[in-house]
Amino acid sequence: MSERSFDAAKLRRRVRCQCVFLALAAALCVIVVLNINIGSVPIPVREIARILFLRAGDPVQLSIIWKIRLPRIAMAALLGGALSLSGFLLQTFFGNPIAGPFVLGISSGAKMVVALAMIYFLERLGSVSSWVLILAAFAGALLSMGFILLFSRRLKHMAALLVAGIMIGYICSAATDFVVTFAEDSDIVNLHGWSLGSFSGMSWDNVAVAAAVVGAAAALVFCMAKPIGAYQLGENYARSMGVNVRAFRVGLILLSSVLSACVTAFAGPISFVGIAVPHLTKRFLNSSKPLIVIPATFLCGAVFCMLCDLIARTAFAPTELNISTVTSVFGAPVVIAMMLRRQRER
Amino acid sequence: MARYYFEARRLAVGYNGAPLIRDITIDVEPGEIVTLIGPNGSGKSTILKSVTRQLRAVAGAVYIGGDELRALSYRELARRQAVVLTERMRPELMTCRDVVAAGRYPYTGRLGLLTPEDEAKVDEAMEAVHAREIAGRDFNEVSDGQRQRVLLARAICQEPEIIVLDEPTSYLDIRHKLELLGILRRMAKERGITVLMSLHEIDLAQKVSDRILCVKGERISHCGAPEEIFREEWIRELYELDGGTYDPRFGSVELPRIEGEPRALVLSNCGTGIPVYRRLQREGIPFCAGVLCKNDVDCQLARLLAVRVIEVEPFRPLDDGAVERAKDWVRRCARVIDAGVTIGPENARIGEVLELAEALGKLERW
Numbered sequence: 001m002s003e004r005s006f007d008a009a010k011l012r013r014r015v016r017c018q019c020v021f022l023a024l025a026a027a028l029c030v031i032v033v034l035n036i037n038i039g040s041v042p043i044p045v046r047e048i049a050r051i052l053f054l055r056a057g058d059p060v061q062l063s064i065i066w067k068i069r070l071p072r073i074a075m076a077a078l079l080g081g082a083l084s085l086s087g088f089l090l091q092t093f094f095g096n097p098i099a100g101p102f103v104l105g106i107s108s109g110a111k112m113v114v115a116l117a118m119i120y121f122l123e124r125l126g127s128v129s130s131w132v133l134i135l136a137a138f139a140g141a142l143l144s145m146g147f148i149l150l151f152s153r154r155l156k157h158m159a160a161l162l163v164a165g166i167m168i169g170y171i172c173s174a175a176t177d178f179v180v181t182f183a184e185d186s187d188i189v190n191l192h193g194w195s196l197g198s199f200s201g202m203s204w205d206n207v208a209v210a211a212a213v214v215g216a217a218a219a220l221v222f223c224m225a226k227p228i229g230a231y232q233l234g235e236n237y238a239r240s241m242g243v244n245v246r247a248f249r250v251g252l253i254l255l256s257s258v259l260s261a262c263v264t265a266f267a268g269p270i271s272f273v274g275i276a277v278p279h280l281t282k283r284f285l286n287s288s289k290p291l292i293v294i295p296a297t298f299l300c301g302a303v304f305c306m307l308c309d310l311i312a313r314t315a316f317a318p319t320e321l322n323i324s325t326v327t328s329v330f331g332a333p334v335v336i337a338m339m340l341r342r343q344r345e346r
Numbered sequence: 347m348a349r350y351y352f353e354a355r356r357l358a359v360g361y362n363g364a365p366l367i368r369d370i371t372i373d374v375e376p377g378e379i380v381t382l383i384g385p386n387g388s389g390k391s392t393i394l395k396s397v398t399r400q401l402r403a404v405a406g407a408v409y410i411g412g413d414e415l416r417a418l419s420y421r422e423l424a425r426r427q428a429v430v431l432t433e434r435m436r437p438e439l440m441t442c443r444d445v446v447a448a449g450r451y452p453y454t455g456r457l458g459l460l461t462p463e464d465e466a467k468v469d470e471a472m473e474a475v476h477a478r479e480i481a482g483r484d485f486n487e488v489s490d491g492q493r494q495r496v497l498l499a500r501a502i503c504q505e506p507e508i509i510v511l512d513e514p515t516s517y518l519d520i521r522h523k524l525e526l527l528g529i530l531r532r533m534a535k536e537r538g539i540t541v542l543m544s545l546h547e548i549d550l551a552q553k554v555s556d557r558i559l560c561v562k563g564e565r566i567s568h569c570g571a572p573e574e575i576f577r578e579e580w581i582r583e584l585y586e587l588d589g590g591t592y593d594p595r596f597g598s599v600e601l602p603r604i605e606g607e608p609r610a611l612v613l614s615n616c617g618t619g620i621p622v623y624r625r626l627q628r629e630g631i632p633f634c635a636g637v638l639c640k641n642d643v644d645c646q647l648a649r650l651l652a653v654r655v656i657e658v659e660p661f662r663p664l665d666d667g668a669v670e671r672a673k674d675w676v677r678r679c680a681r682v683i684d685a686g687v688t689i690g691p692e693n694a695r696i697g698e699v700l701e702l703a704e705a706l707g708k709l710e711r712w
Contacts, residue, residue, distance in 0.1 A: 009482045097438070226458035230451050234435050236400055241451035241504065242424030288439040291457060 017292055020284045024299040028077075031306045035073050036065055038314050073306060075202040075210060079263045080273060080305025081298035082214040084281075085221055086259035087274025088297050092228055092290075093252045096158045097342065098335060100274030101141075101260035104161075105168030107269035109144025110137035110261045112172040119183045130209040130265070137261035144168050145257055196322040197268035199309050206266055213262045217255050218298060224251060225290040232288060270305075271324045272331025277301045279338050304330075350409075351376040351540045352397075352508055357406035359389065359396040365404045366392055369565050374557070376507070377538040379530065381551045384561035385585050390544035391432070393561065394512050397542070398429050411507060424452035428501035430494075430511040436486055442496045443481040446472055449503030471503035472496075475529055491522030498529065502539075509533070511543035515550065523547065527554045549597030552576050560584050591650050600650045606632035608653050611675045613637070613699065614685035619644040622685045622712055623651045634679070636672050637664060637696060664695045672699045682708045 036048050043051075043061050051057045051065050087100040101107045117136035121128040151164040227248050230238040239245045263270060281297045282288050308326040315321060352374040360366035367389045374380050382390045395401040397408050399415060408415040410426055418426070428449065437445065449471070450464045460468070472478050475495040480488055485496065494514060501509050511530075515523040531554055533539045545551040551558060551572070558575040560568040562584050568575055576594040581587070589602030604626070610633040612622050619635060620643070626633045635648035636656030648655045656675070658668045676682050682703035687696055703709040 223456070226451070226454070226456065229458055230448060232437050232440070233445065233448055234431075234433060236431055236433065237429070237435065237448075239400060239420075240398060240424065240427070240429040240431075241448065242420040243451075244420050282439055286439060288437070289444070291459075 013287065017285055017287070020296060021299070024296065024303060027303045028299065028306075031303055031310065032073055035076075035306055035310050036069050038310065039064070039069065040317060071202045071204050071207050072199050072309070074207045075266060076199045076305045076309040077302035078207070078210050078214050079199070079267050079270075080277075080301040080303075080308075081218065082210075082259040082301070083263045083270060083273045083305070084277035084297045084301025085218060085294065086256045086263070088278040088293065089221065089228075089252050089256035089259070090274070091278060092231055093249065093256070094152065094158075094161065095234070096161065097279065097338065098158075098162060098275055099165075100272075101256070101263075102169070102269060102271045102274055104144070104148050104165035105170075105172060106141045106144045106148070106165075106257065106260050107264050107271075108169040108172035108176070110140035110264035111269050112176045113137065113140030113143065114265055115176045115179055119179060130206055133265040134209070134213060134262055137265035138258060140172075141257040141261040141264070144172065145253055149253070197270045197324040198312075198320070199267050199305075199323060200320060202266070210262055210266055213258065217258045217262070218294075220251075221255055221259075222294050224248070224255075225294055228252075228290040228294075232290075267323065269324065270327055272327050272335065273301060273304060273308075275338075276327075276331035276334040277304050280334060350374060351378075351411060352542065353409040354397065355407045355409070357393075357396065357408060358404040359392050359401065360404050361392070361401070363404055365564075367561065367564055367566075368405075370406070372559065372566075372569070374508075374540055374542065376540055377534050378556045379534050379541040379543075379554060380557045380559065381555040382542075382544040382559045382561050383546075383548055383551050383584070388561045388563075390561050391512050394510055394542070394544060398427060398510050399423065421452050424504065426507050428504040428506035428509050430497050430501050430509065430514050432512045432516065435497075440485050441482050442477060442485050442488060442492070443468065443472065445485050445496055446477075446481075446499045446503050449500040452504065467505070468503055471499040474502055474533070475499045476525075490517045491519065491525070494518060494522070494526060495529075498526065502533065506539065508540040508542060511541070513544050513546060515545060515547060523550060530554065548576075548581065548592070549599070552594075552597045593646065593650060595646065600647075601627065603627070603651045603653065604630055604632045605653065608632050608634040608675070608679055610634075610681040610683055611636065611672075611679045611703075612648075612652070612683045612685055613672075613687050613696065614644050615639070615642050615693070616688055617643045618686035618688075620647055622683055623647055627651055634675055636675065637668050637693065637699070661692065663692050669695050669698060672696075673702055676703045676706065676708065680708065681710060682706075684709060684711045686712070 033045060033048060037043055037045060041061070041064055043065065047057055047061060051062050055062070083101065090099040090101065090104060091097055113136045114133055117132060118128055121132060147168055148165055152161055155161050155164060227238065227243045230241050230243050231248065235245055277300050278297050281300045282293060285292060285296055287293065308323060308330065312321040312323050312326045350373040352372070354370050354372040357370040358365040358368040359370065370393060372380070382393060384390055392401065396403045397415070410418065447460060447468045450460060450468065451458065454460060454464065472481055475498050477492065477495050477499055480492050485493070488496070498514070514526060518526065527550060530541055534541050555572055558570065558572050559566050560575060567584065568580060576597065578592055578594055581592040581594070591600045593600065609631050610626060612619050612633055612635045614622065614635070615638060623635065632653045634654035634656070635644065635652040638645040638648060638655060638657055639660040640657055641660040645655065645657060656668055656671050658664060676699060684700060689696055700709065
């Protein structure tokens with residue numbers, strides 16, 4: 001390959017990368033507008049602009065948008081991004097393309113501890129703050145993660161590790177079901193909806209807390225782009241290039257746990273986003289450079305979750321679907337396609 | 347300034363604090379190529395892992411450029427030492443150039459962005475291993491030989507003063523083995539990069555290395571220049587060769603000779619006998635060889651493969667004794683093979699041996 005054609009290849013890569021970001025940004029805008037527009041009370045696009053930018057218009061519509069739809073959209077975007085990023089980190093950590101917070105049982109662990117905390121605090125205090133839920137979820141995520149790490153020392157095989165994760169997930173779900181069954185009636189409705197996963201009923205307060213946690217964690221992940229890139233060549237190469245592998249691994253574990261814990265605390269466990277989105281993003285970019293994959297994954301996750309939430313809300317309105325129902329329908333085929341493709345490449 | 351770039355002092359290595367090999371003392375001068383040889387599982391990789399800080403040394407110390415290994419920061423060590431490992435790497439969606447560029451890690455800033463100088467160094471490293479034309483290919487799709495060259499380019503790109511390679515020539519065909527070792531030799535001699543590696547191919551180790559370390563049992567059994575190390579008996583002992591032999595002159599390995607009462611006599615000289623020896627060896631026929639001057643290339647191999655060799659001093663006419671012994675074997679063997687003997691004034695009497703074989707109806711010409 002001559003000097004010129006190589007530069008051309010580099011240019012092609014850059015253009016592709018910019019196109020992907022532009023497309024994702026455009027998709028984000030379109031889906032936000034669609035999400036505001038569609039619902040039990042349809043709001044025309046012209047009205048949306050007025051309400052959003054001038055805060056003027058029909059008071060009912062104004063309050064639907066500002067109090068119900070916008071916080072829900074913001075939350076779907078934030079948590080979708082967080083979940084995808086968490087999946088990306090776990091895949092890097094285990095060197096396993098089908099690792100993710102849901103399949104490794106991390107979401108279920110978080111769910112279990114959050115359910116316990118909810119029941120405990122609702123009984124005693126009648127309310128529970130977002131921070132407590134996040135802390136509980138984080139504790140649960142770390143608990144599952146601890147077991148996974150324990151197994152991963154013995155189970156070198158990638159499929160065995162996933163089976164272990166799925167089993168942990170089942171155990172945690174069983175424990176959750178158990179406590180839900182024996183909880184007070186009034187809590188059950190609330191808990192039951194949440195434990196299946198949903199973005200409904202979000203307030204601006206929730207959004208603020210989630211934004212703070214996810215924003216901080218995502219920024220830290222972005223700062224770790226360089227060692228993540230080295231780690232993609234394998235642990236030993238990373239060490240030989242000057243990565244403090246031990247500290248790096250601890251950082252990865254903590255950040256991915258925080259991200260998936262935050263999602264579980266607010267929206268319950270959501271399946272497949274963590275595996276499908278990072279994979280799709282890398283294919284779109286045709287690159288695995290963390291410096292561009294990290295922001296693109298976050299964006300793509302946000303778009304994906306908003307789209308799924310839109311479908312969950314509207315497909316069988318007025319009945320709302322669980323968010324996991326929709327993400328599974330879209331996410332599972334992506335995962336299967338990815339595995340078939342890898343098999344072929346072998 | 348120390349004379350040695352790399353030193354190991356009474357180093358003990360092993361897993362979980364249990365020493366596998368003790369008392370390793372190595373001194374390597376800048377630009378030297380030092381090769382570890384030894385049987386599978388002797389601990390070559392364990393030593394290499396310990397001097398690259400992948401494994402904690404059980405006891406003793408390693409100095410790189412005068413500083414203790416443990417005292418160096420990660421970044422400082424990465425700027426002095428680069429590695430090529432045996433483990434298979436399967437990075438996702440990375441081109442060969444991306445893999446090479448990863449070697450700039452210890453020099454780039456917080457986000458790992460490459461400056462134009464970094465890019466130039468990446469290109470230079472790829473040039474050094476003749477891998478420019480595969481720069482844009484996906485790393486998982488190139489051949490083993492290309493992959494190994496790319497990994498070497500990655501190490502070179504790290505601008506180290508010492509490169510540690512664990513069996514870099516495994517999986518490579520003979521051409522790529524030679525190419526890779528040639529590049530290493532050039533790096534060492536032109537840029538003064540110190541090379542520490544393990545090799546399975548003792549013939550190549552003998553030719554490429556400045557110094558050889560034999561790893562066996564609990565310690566380094568021998569250490570020295572290839573000329574000192576490559577002796578038949580040491581190699582035999584190191585690898586515990588029960589059958590087969592190692593020829594230190596050519597660095598070649600031979601299967602064990604077929605023992606038994608000779609059934610054929612091979613008459614040859616000037617290398618014409620070698621294919622015949624090998625063929626008889628494969629067919630499992632014990633044979634004797636003659637009449638060979640001690641400086642004949644046939645003689646070297648005949649000593650390893652033939653049951654009996656009729657040897658004579660070079661540059662002298664054949665004496666009665668040698669001719670009689672040859673005639674004796676003609677009578678005793680069922681077959682006499684003329685592999686193409688060149689006859690000159692000094693060995694004119696070989697004609698008598700051939701005539702006798704002809705007369706007995708045993709002569710075959712190959």
